[in-house]
Amino acid sequence: MPWDRNQMAERAAQELEDGMYVNLGIGIPTLVANYVGDKDITLQSENGMLGMGPFPFEGEEDPDLINAGKQTITELRRTSYFDSATSFGMIRGGKIAAAILGAMEVSEKGDLANWMIPGKLVKGMGGAMDLVAGVGRVVVVMDHTNKHGDSKVLKECTLPLTGKGVVDRIITNLGVLDVTHKGLHIVECAEGVTREDIIKATEATIV
Amino acid sequence: MPWDRNQMAERAAQELEDGMYVNLGIGIPTLVANYVGDKDITLQSENGMLGMGPFPFEGEEDPDLINAGKQTITELRRTSYFDSATSFGMIRGGKIAAAILGAMEVSEKGDLANWMIPGKLVKGMGGAMDLVAGVGRVVVVMDHTNKHGDSKVLKECTLPLTGKGVVDRIITNLGVLDVTHKGLHIVECAEGVTREDIIKATEATIV
Amino acid sequence: MKKVYGSASEALDGLLHDGMLIAAGGFGLCGIPELLIDALVESGVKDLTVASNNAGVDDFGLGKLLATRQIKKMMSSYVGENAEFMRQYLSGELELEFNPQGTLAERMRAGGAGIPGFYTKTGYGTQIAEGKEVKTFHGENYILEEGIFADLAIVKAWKADTTGNAIFRKTARNFNPPAAMCGKVCVMEVEEIVEPGTLDPDHIHLPGIYVHRLIQGDHEKRIEQRTVRQKETA
């Protein structure tokens, strides 16, 4: 059985170590926060906050307190606020230990595409280009294939890049792959998924 | 009678207009603050403060509150504090309307030298290079000649420069001169000082 | 040094011209200068270039200036929440210069700090880097990005004293300080204007030197994505 969204998030949470400052992207990466357990993790929201707390209780929403996904959130005792230039200074300056991000495509060289489909879908890169360029370790969480069954783990990305050679680890519904100099290395398979299943679902070179 | 230190400071204070943010250098420029009268002037201290107040009363000195000359000072109701990068951001970014600075030498092209005498006296430029490069209007206050009677207002500076083509106006003990494309223009003579006295004491071209 | 004005329109009086470059604070709908945006709509100024991370939503924030076609070009990082923005861009009616979010913030801060250009790794090897100078430092490649020098900055703070010293609240700070810094003139709207001496000088987020005109007003502060959790029952 391939992993579902929550299982992928749970697996991604294992990437995080005690004491880390971490940035979680929108979508499945946001769910990772539910699985950090006892680990002392400080979440950055790149719109200007360290120490992001959970969603507020109904009626306690504050329009001045949102995350990078524009969702209402809460603060913690360790929280600090700062402006966007400072926020991305810490991202670009390598102060954030890890980022867990979604992707449209990823390549065996660690290239990442997640910000636009030319002529069709234009969201913009937001802070993703800064994150992949600056953060210590970049982990991508995504479905292994698209709805047509085509691999999203490619030899070369076909979409405009978010970053070149920036991804360290890929967590998909099928398993975990590391980007190495020679190609992708299978680290782990989801329960009931075989290496062969992953190789079959992957266009990129597996080593 | 040439102006004394206080008269030079008083004359320099006339350069300041209501609402201006101003940086005053060490020495005679510091005295300018005594002559701003009713004008609403906010003084910057480049070590991280806008709204610099007077010296503290005895016993009220605070080691955490000093000006760029390392002197104990006080705050005002309008005061704000910030770090050195922000402080020089506002200087370099042209947010300070005027700086009044001392000089060792100044040239007819507006070159300024006030930070070192090679092999002899090395103080360092401190914030002076940033100020002359960034501030809206640079006014220099200095004695017209050195103790040997040699002109300090020159065709070319002989000392290492603080800035090239940065001085707008020169206030000396003899009068006030503006830097123009063609040379120095006498704006005003100290009481009892003639244009001829200034020309005689000046090595630079007077137009 | 009179900085306090009676209304957003008064505060913008004499500052506007067609084709100007405006830097706007805010992220999504959080901390946006809503009153000044409304006054820009009223003013009819056009052919604007606006540097702002987002463009609001269709009927709120900068989305209003897109609806009236007063904006010729946006410099932004994200258009995802704004259907009309995306439509005008895809149809070619609107120019859009995509800036990575951190590059946009740093370009504003740089402009305000007298820095015309800086090097960043962000975007190297992507289409963002096309046409930009590349330079190698310590064996890595960086691209040159330029400071933004805006004709006008419009920003929103929580409180300011009458000399313009301002504080922001929580994540509503975001792009407001860098936007304010990069404006030749900066107009700020706040929820409350207070007397000098009310705010602790150590707590000022944006010193008054960056703020030229100031208004106080009521803010809608619309929430874009209301997300909540349930109280656990005992």
Add this chain to the structure above:
Amino acid sequence: MKKVYGSASEALDGLLHDGMLIAAGGFGLCGIPELLIDALVESGVKDLTVASNNAGVDDFGLGKLLATRQIKKMMSSYVGENAEFMRQYLSGELELEFNPQGTLAERMRAGGAGIPGFYTKTGYGTQIAEGKEVKTFHGENYILEEGIFADLAIVKAWKADTTGNAIFRKTARNFNPPAAMCGKVCVMEVEEIVEPGTLDPDHIHLPGIYVHRLIQGDHEKRIEQRTVRQKETA
């Protein structure tokens, strides 16, 4: 995430090596990391390059590290108050890289923000510009300055919580935030360590992410120029 250490020496343990680059906060004797400087003296680490606006005075602050000849090179803007500093420099015993004060602050901030180079007008046409790349923007000439990436930052704040969130007091802030930012590791000394939640999240000057180790101690806070005025008698 244990950040609090028992003493300055403990906090520096394992972080020091000869020839390293240290960025230090403080301006004059104001806001200097006096406890950490003393611990550096004790450690005997040598051939240091120190980026700091000043070098203290002869018997206090970084002056102590000059006296013991542990410093090979200073990156500073001002040596005026330190006779031994000036003497070592003029005799050629000490390397000194003069940096305009704002350039030094910006180089630290840039290093901390992942910016390896930026252009500034400051120093153009002076000996500071010698050997530096010149580039023209909007018809004006600027020189390229590089970010400082220090092996270690030593800084002093007023208070910090146990996660490293720090606040500074008045003009003792100065170079401390940019110095902290540019250190691969940053060790901070404070007058008081408090529990998380004690400091208002909107008032944090330096978020804890920049602070790796933290100590609390008594500070002499020497005044360099005691200037006072007289109370007017009625």
